[in-house]
Amino acid sequence: MPLRRFDAPRWRRELGLARRLNLGGTDEQRESVAAIVRAVALRGDAALVEYSSRFDGWAPPPGESWAVSQAEMQLAAERLPADQLAALEFAAQRIRAFHAAQTYADVEGPDGLQLLTRPVRRAGLYAPGGRAAYPSTVLMAGIPARVAGVQHVALATPPNADGRVPDAILAAAVLAGVDSVYRLGGAQAIAALAYGSETVQAVDVIAGPGNIYVALAKREVFGTVGVDGVAGPTEILVIADGQADATLVAADLASQLEHDPLAWAVLLTDSAALADAVEEAFSELQVSLERADVVAAGRSAIVLTTSLEESVELANEFAPEHLQILAADPEPLLARVENAGAVFVGSLSPVSLGDYVIGTNHTLPTAGSARHSSPLGVYTFLKRTSVARLNEAQFRTLEGPARTLARLEGLTAHAHAIALRTEEE
Structure with missing residues (x-):
């Protein structure tokens, strides 16, 4: 399937319609997830057994836990081929170094005011499973939680039909410092982490991507727990000038399309020649890819703009998950970027490297x-508490205006509580 071609005005019209129609699952899916979450909250392990047997094809036999033992986690790391373990260790080191730089100190304000930053006590992570294992996701979620100082980190991930979790997932859990691994997937896993059960302990924050049922479940439990976000299909926007390598652009677009038939991959360029070359390179590449059917099903496009500045404007409107800039002079374009999950600058910084x-x-x-959210990070697992500590002079400065405002709002008990301290009741 060739890349669809748009000019900027048509792209804006069709994008707006596509985004308005993105309601977050069908009515049937939302109702199904709400029922699962409610059942797990009310019936605990009995509901987990029911749904895990139905959707994952496995539930623990009587007397066996959902959790993987620490000994099995260590054995899995030892069984993993040396090159794979070394690659995970290398990735873990890079991820830990970047996230360790995300430091958050307490804030001292005026007049005895403070803002304290503290980690949540328990974090729940989710790593997708089923057709593929994603150990990189375990590292990306577990390491920031540990850097934040979370006391207990739990991971839920779907088991195979025999109840086993892939060795790569368990090895990544060891490297990330995960305390508990639960063989649970889907909406029922999110509900178990949020509400707890007889054998699963509830957490304070849930982080990590998943399919539409996981995303809807995170939306359903938000408020009972914090969530990092509600993830949709992956997205890549590439801003490129006429000097960009069309073969590299096509490869980068295809790399994200292979994730999901609903993925977005868009080239924004002011060069008609590059647009033609990328379209040809993309068509040639598709037929040779192992996941060609998934790539072909994705939402892919080329948007021809009047300038690279207009390309950045369109990117800010789209607010992509991944934004790649391939231009001879990328820094002025980067300075204009307002809305993007992550930006990758230059041909040697592909999104695929960022995934790992x-x-x-x-x-x-x-x-x-x-437009309003950030990448998962150390701050995902932190919360803030304000503190006020006033002396008599500060109290005297504040009490009069406070009593006036309390009476203005009709909250006379507030005014009374203040007045008692002034001996002017």
């Missing part, structure tokens, strides 16, 4: 949420 080993987090805001 660059060190920046690959769990990113999607579906336009980069």
Whole structure:
């Protein structure tokens, strides 16, 4: 399937319609997830057995836990081929170094005011499973939680039909410092982490990507727990000038399309010649890819703009998960970027490297949420508490205006509580 071609006005019209129609699952999916979450909250392990047997084809026999033992986690790391373990260790080191730089100190304000930053006690992570294992996701979520100082880190991930978790997932859990691994997938896993059960302990924050049922479940439990975000299909926007290598652009677009038939891959360029070359290179590349059917099903496009500045403007409107800039002079374009989960500058910084080993987090805001959200990071597992400590002089300065405002709002008990301290009741 060739890349669809747009000019900027048509792209804006069709993008706006596509985003308005993105309602976050069908009515049936939302109702199904709500029922699963409610059942797990009310019936605990009995509901987990029911749904895990139905959707994952496995539930623990009586007397066996959902959790993988620490001994089995260590054995899995030892069984993993040496080159794979070394690659995970290398990625872990890069991810840890970047996230360790995300430091957050307490804030001292005026007049005895403070803002304290503290980690949550328990974090729940989710790593997708089923057709593929994603150990990189375990590292990307587990390491920031540990750097933040979370006391207990739990991971939920779908088991194979025999109840086993892939060795790569368990090895990554060891490297990330995960305390508990639960053989649970889907909406029921998110509900178990949020509400707990007889054998699963509830957490304070849930982080990590998953399919539409996981995303809807995170939306359903938000408020009971914190969540890092509600992830949609992956996205890549490439801004490129006429000097960009069309073969590299086509490869980068295809690399994200192979994730999901609903993925977005868009080239924004002011060069008609590059647009033609990328379209040809993309068509040639598709037929040779192992996941050619998934790539062909994705939402892919070329948008021809009047300038690279207009390309950045369109990118800010789209607010992509991944933004790649391939231009002879990228820095002025980068300075204009306002909305993107992560930006990759230059031909030697492909998104594919960022998915694994660059060190920046690959769990990113999607579906336009980069307008208001951030990548998963240490701050995902931190919360803030304000503190006020006033002396008599400070109290005297504040009490009069406070009593006036309390009476203005009709909250006379507030005014009374203040007045008692002034001996002017």
